[in-house]
Amino acid sequence: MNFLDPGLWAGRIHSGGWLTGDGGSHDVREPATGLTLGTVGHATPAQVRAAATEAARAQRPWARATPQTRATVLRRAAELFGEHADEISDWLVRESGGTRLKADREIAAARAECLEAAALPTHPAGEVLATNSDRWSFARRRPVGVVSVIAPFNFPLTLAIRSVAPALGLGNSVLLKPDPRTSVSGGVVLQRVFEEAGLPSGGLHLLPGAGDVGEAVVTAPEVRVISFTGSTAAGRRVGEAAARLLKRAHLELGGNNALVVLPGADIELATSAGAFGSFLHQGQICMATGRHLVHRDVYEAYATRLAERADALRVGDPFRQDVQLGPVIDEGQLAGIDAIVAESVRAGARVRAGGRHEGLLYRPTVLTELDATMPAWTQEIFGPVAPILPFDDVDEVADLVNASEYGLAVGILGDVGAAMRLADRVDAGKVHINEQTVGDEAYAPMGGVGASGTGSRFGGATANIEAFTETQWVTVKPEIEHYPF
Template sequence: MENFTEKYSKSYLDGKWVDGDTGRKEDIVNPYDHSVITTVGLASLKQLKDAYKTAEERQKEWAHTSVNERRGIFQKVAEFLQNNRDEIIPIVSRETGGTLLKAELELNLTIDVLKETFNYMDAIDEVKEVHATIDGKRNKIYRQPLGVISSISPFNFPMNLSMRSIAPALALGNTVVHKADLQVGLTGGSIIARAFDYAGLPGGVFQSIFTTPEEIGDEMLENPVIQLVAFTGSTGFGKHIGKVAGENLKRVALELGGNNPFIVLQDAKVDKAVEAAVFGKFMHQGQICMCVNRIIVHKDLYDEFTEKFIEHASKLPYGDQTKPETVIGPLINEGQVEKVMGLIEKAEKNGVKLGLKGKREGNVITPHVFVDVDNSEEIAQSELFSPVVSIIKADSDDHAIEMANDTKYGLTSSIFTSDLKKGEAYGLKIDSGMTHINDQTVNDAANIPFGGNKQSGMGRFGNPWVIDEFTKLKWISVQEEYREFPF
């Protein structure tokens, strides 16, 4: 991929790579060693408003392209990502702080999202007839694109979580104005824009902008042409989006935070549960909305599980994320590190016991394991987004489920048990969008209804559920025989 960080460190607007005209520049840095990956110019509010105007103009034509034309473009996008994976994976790792394993996983998930669109891309061409109660009438239900979509993505899995909104939106005839978190602007924006540019997507159908909230305010929520705001990120900002979008009667698709329980029932196989919990907690340093946040263990297995979990976690290699052996890399920035260290210090002051006290080296935090934690403690009720975890003792299996539900979040969850039927029954009792039996909490696929309950979000991604998020229905009735009216 040709001099990518130099050539494409710009906004992609109306089919062109353009510099921001604010005069302000920001460095994108490797969170491990703070080396500058590239420098980008920030786009202005005017540039963003122009992007929405362009998106509105181009959407009408894009909506009427054939399925074959859209499919051909998407095939080329997938081809670009696949053919350039050896160049893309190091960029993802350096920019996000993720390990090479995480970067490869993210790229694979992104390609899967693209390919799944082939299975529902023709949804906007379908017409459904429903029974009419009036003689001589035919009722037809058409599915149409919404129009212009705002897409805002986070720093943790920026390519996948961007494409999860971008791909279905475009596949179903919408146009998209997208803003990735600036810290990961190449992974979350420019690589995607370059792929669609390579594939021949008409200019203005997808646009990616380098900017900050300080420059644009709430324009990505308020612009009159926006029909839906798709956002993945914190619950706090999700609430703000919901409020602003609601006041402007715009749809939202929100995938927010999580306080995900990993439950070990009385009959679980401890060694297998430990292996799964370690992966589900420490993948990408715990910076995944689906990561294990609390481990709730039946009292009969608590000591054995805790001892083995701590032993495993204490041996995980940490440091430079670009080295193949690294498991624990850096958090995304120093602010996140300070926030996490503050939570750890506060919990210790409140008397919460550390079974494994890790350390900080720059932006790397090694595993910290709190034990004998009360489920009501702040450390147990906070989304930690780091390699920090609480282990909680349950008096019974039912007690474990009760504590699992005692949170404002409801994204995902896991249950380990030797009785699969019981596990599934308990899974239905957990108030979360997803529960995994004898697996860890970090699971995603392009053909499942991905999303959370309570303060973990609104809406569902994945085929076919995502179709309803990014389209609208239109009722056309045709009166084939003239009606008689009473007056």
């Protein structure tokens, strides 16, 4: 039997074992062809509540397990991602519409996240505090208990594992709700990996479903922290619901990220970086380059060369063809991309490349002659579109970068000294000098400000410990204190 044999999970959820999803089922479709690849079961809110109860029960013995026990599970999970990489890659390519390059990056990221999380059980769990009393005073970190992870469709494996692995490593149990469109890559894969890695029953619950399931994994009383990655609109709803219940919500949301090209930048290298930032995975990345700000001295050369690169990129079925772009995820996504481009063109933007599609295959698109009010400039497109705007000086470009409500990633290409001075003036969770805007490592903090989220809550020991533990103050006196009552 294959590791991801549909006979095991078809029509099912996982909560202490593979169970029939009482919420019906959802066909897993291949965007490139429309073929049905399988059927994923949907949970009901009642099944979520039962899962949350079981997760709370299972969490305490898991938290008491030795650091070596928890680390061993996570290291074994990393090995399993490698052992079954070919099968996992096929699902990532076919279900999400991504290329083999993108799938390989996701699997490598999953392995790295598990190995990084394997170090968390032995990370120092607190500190000794000063005190004015005759006692010891400590602050220690303890697991929050039950964590809900809600993951999106675009990088389904990466954006689920980066919360699931550290939450488990720190002694929590997890309710995982993947996007219905990628419930295998972002759900079944993780469940099977941790099942085979030896995670005790009840530590991870796979709960695919629609909005009612999403609401249930937020509101279940046992859940103390929600880790959400997705659109800003959906993130606001999650944050509002969590705030009413006095729960923490870590929100990694949308972006309209700027790539700044300084005067004197190498046009060949800059346009290669710009094409990668805008067109990787069809632009369906929160960190994708959504705005190209190019100094007027090199603006025309940059626009011309970027359009040439866009025209040369191969678009097609990534499972059966050697292509650099696959399909966008579904008709709804395609309609949104097409509407933004069409509206901007009606307002005066010029299409220098692309601007057309065949089915869900949208050509990489370059737009010039924009102004800062057009939708292609102001909105997160989440498609393979590169809008370009010229600037004249550092004051102007700093204002243009910061004019967006989003604050996730900024890339700056060119002279390092000038780039460093600009980096001090931009509002973003990440700044990459002489790199494009798409970048993520298991060892580095990841997150945005403004409409891009609630700050860096993923990546590296510091951010993960902050995200998935609570601080408890503990004092110890050598004998019972005398009180005046």
